[in-house]
Amino acid sequence: MAEQTKISVTDVTLRDGMHAVRHQFSVEDVKEIASALDQMGVSHIEATHGDGLGGSSLQYGLGKETEEDFLKAACSVIKNAKPTALLLPGIGTVDDMKRAAEYGIKAIRVATHCTEADISEQHIGEARKMGLETVGFLMMSHMVSPDILVEEAKKMASYGAQTVYIVDSAGAMMMEQVRERISALVGALDSSVEVGFHAHNNLGLSIANSLAAVEEGATRIDCSLAGLGAGAGNTPLEVFAAVTEKRGIRTGLDLYKAMDAADDIVRPKMHRPIQVDRLSLTMGYAGVYSSFLLHAFRAAEMFKVDPRDVLVELGKRKVVGGQEDMIVDVAVELEQKQQALQK
Ligand SMILES: C[C@H](O)CC(=O)C(=O)O
Numbered sequence: 449m450a451e452q453t454k455i456s457v458t459d460v461t462l463r464d465g466m467h468a469v470r471h472q473f474s475v476e477d478v479k480e481i482a483s484a485l486d487q488m489g490v491s492h493i494e495a496t497h498g499d500g501l502g503g504s505s506l507q508y509g510l511g512k513e514t515e516e517d518f519l520k521a522a523c524s525v526i527k528n529a530k531p532t533a534l535l536l537p538g539i540g541t542v543d544d545m546k547r548a549a550e551y552g553i554k555a556i557r558v559a560t561h562c563t564e565a566d567i568s569e570q571h572i573g574e575a576r577k578m579g580l581e582t583v584g585f586l587m588m589s590h591m592v593s594p595d596i597l598v599e600e601a602k603k604m605a606s607y608g609a610q611t612v613y614i615v616d617s618a619g620a621m622m623m624e625q626v627r628e629r630i631s632a633l634v635g636a637l638d639s640s641v642e643v644g645f646h647a648h649n650n651l652g653l654s655i656a657n658s659l660a661a662v663e664e665g666a667t668r669i670d671c672s673l674a675g676l677g678a679g680a681g682n683t684p685l686e687v688f689a690a691v692t693e694k695r696g697i698r699t700g701l702d703l704y705k706a707m708d709a710a711d712d713i714v715r716p717k718m719h720r721p722i723q724v725d726r727l728s729l730t731m732g733y734a735g736v737y738s739s740f741l742l743h744a745f746r747a748a749e750m751f752k753v754d755p756r757d758v759l760v761e762l763g764k765r766k767v768v769g770g771q772e773d774m775i776v777d778v779a780v781e782l783e784q785k786q787q788a789l790q791k
């Protein structure tokens with residue numbers, strides 16, 4: 449790694465963090481968090497329902513605010529960073545993206561399962577035509593080989609994505625897996641396409657994995673204040689600011705401002721501590737989509753089964769984002785097995 453490597457940090461407190469607060473951040477919360485973030489040197493501030501544009505629904509959880517109010521509130525206070533939204537084709541539409549641009553977003557991240565980049569073609573193409581900075585986001589990247597990820601990333605780049613992310617949605621990757629995936633993309637994509645990395649801390653590796661990604665050439669890293677995010681959360685921004693400074697990696701982040709915002713603004717708003725506990729650890733261990741945490745917990749409570757068994761079974765079945773209805777199916781099946789054993 450060259451001395452004084454320069455990277456940029458995208459903050460996801462107001463998007464991935466939404467999973468951890470059941471999408472209940474208010475307009476006041478978004479303004480307070482976004483304006484603090486805007487003053488600490490992040491390049492992009494992502495703000496949306498946890499499942500992206502159009503995510504507010506019974507399937508994914510209803511948001512406290514309308515998308516319009518939420519995005520307008522974020523954009524009204526962001527002066528330095530790029531206001532950004534996430535979109536999963538099939539949940540969000542091109543019209544949702546157009547509306548988001550009218551509300552003020554300047555960048556869009558189009559997310560697909562890691563083997564389904566082809567469904568991002570229309571959204572990436574339209575986003576570019578609208579003049580939005582456009583990022584491709586390959587979710588659950590632990591599930592396939594670096595070679596497959598390269599093919600999928602090349603598709604996103606050919607549609608117009610200016611950056612492609614390896615996304616460890618399940619927080620299941622070891623450092624070596626991060627290294628081989630990031631270096632494969634950096635080696636295969638045109639040098640004009642940036643490579644990014646999005647971690648979850650389910651195995652306690654989010655900082656180590658994010659540093660490994662930078663060492664392999666990733667120039668865009670996702671973080672969130674106090675790690676607020678699905679599962680055991682994302683790479684904690686204030687910790688990443690400290691370790692990168694010690695390693696001589698330039699992020700432009702203001703360490704004390706990040707620490708203060710994490711402790712004084714975000715931690716008091718948490719519904720539960722963001723930590724590696726038996727459930728989030730099981731997600732990393734079993735390779736389960738981090739956003740399933742609260743859904744699996746609720747289903748397990750309802751059917752009186754161990755939520756870890758639900759998560760392990762979901763991992764075995766290789767269930768991916770968008771298949772939230774399978775969580776209840778699995779909990780019901782486990783309850784029935786349990787009852788049969790008791791007879
Ligand atoms: C919709 C997901 O929450 C996107 C994401 O952050 C991930 O896959 O991780």
Ligand SMILES: [Mn+2]
Nearest residue numbers: 464617646678
């Ligand atoms: Mn995530």
